[in-house]
Amino acid sequence: MGSNGQVNLRALVDNQLIAGRISLAVLLKHYWHKTKPMQQPQAKIFVVEDNPVYQTLVLKQLENISQDIHVFSTGENFLAEINHTPDLIILDYNLDGIINGYDVLKELKKLACTPPVIFFSSNLEISVTSSILKLGVAEYIEKTIFTLPRLKHSITKILESSMGIKAVKA
Numbered sequence: 001m002g003s004n005g006q007v008n009l010r011a012l013v014d015n016q017l018i019a020g021r022i023s024l025a026v027l028l029k030h031y032w033h034k035t036k037p038m039q040q041p042q043a044k045i046f047v048v049e050d051n052p053v054y055q056t057l058v059l060k061q062l063e064n065i066s067q068d069i070h071v072f073s074t075g076e077n078f079l080a081e082i083n084h085t086p087d088l089i090i091l092d093y094n095l096d097g098i099i100n101g102y103d104v105l106k107e108l109k110k111l112a113c114t115p116p117v118i119f120f121s122s123n124l125e126i127s128v129t130s131s132i133l134k135l136g137v138a139e140y141i142e143k144t145i146f147t148l149p150r151l152k153h154s155i156t157k158i159l160e161s162s163m164g165i166k167a168v169k170a
Contacts, residue, residue, distance in 0.1 A: 042068040043159045046086040048078045048104060049120075050096040054143065058090060058120070061152040065159070075099040079107055086115050087163055088155065092143070093121035093128065102128065105135050116158045120151060 043066045049055050050073045062069055070086070072078035074097030089108070093101040101121065108114050116138040123129075124142060133140060139154045141147050 042066045043087040043163060044068045044084070045070070045088045045090065045155075046078060046081070047071045047090045048075065048095065048101065049090070049092045050074070050094065051092070054092070057145065057148055058151070061148055062155065065152075065155060073097075075101065075104040078104060082108070082111070088158060089115055089117045090120050090151070090155070091117055091137075093119070093123040093132075102132060102135075105132060105137070109135055116162055118151065118154055118158070 045062060045066050045068065047055065047058050047062075047069060049058060049071065055071050055073075059069065059071070070081065070084075072081070073095065075095050076097045076099060079099075091101045091104060095101055095104070101119065105117060105119070108117065119132050119137045119140045120143050121140075122143040129140060138158050141151055141154065
């Protein structure tokens, strides 16, 4: 193995062929299945949602986008883990615990580099929506089962823009 943990296939082939222990066809067939194709980086996504039903629905939307997803039911738990720097945050307004999504967003804006935030909430009060938009979010989406495709589209668009990768696997 090389210093980065990858198999040096050329050296392995040369050693096995020189020793006469294996044919090239057998060797390549064996190692072809053992090596993984180069994968694009996974987006780290934090979902801050207290409702188990919506947690499940959002996770379903994310299943083809990333495997690196972290779910938090409270703003306090989320803020305790923010040093793990997500690539995207999906944030609800009403949360379990003491602080709500607006308070979480205010804390996020104090950071030097704030990841994109999609506010996904059923709270449609104009004063709340206005305050959230003033703080700056990538998207504000009304939370209903009918807007889940819009959420997925927004996630894909934001990740493609911010990470420079194709976020949805083919």
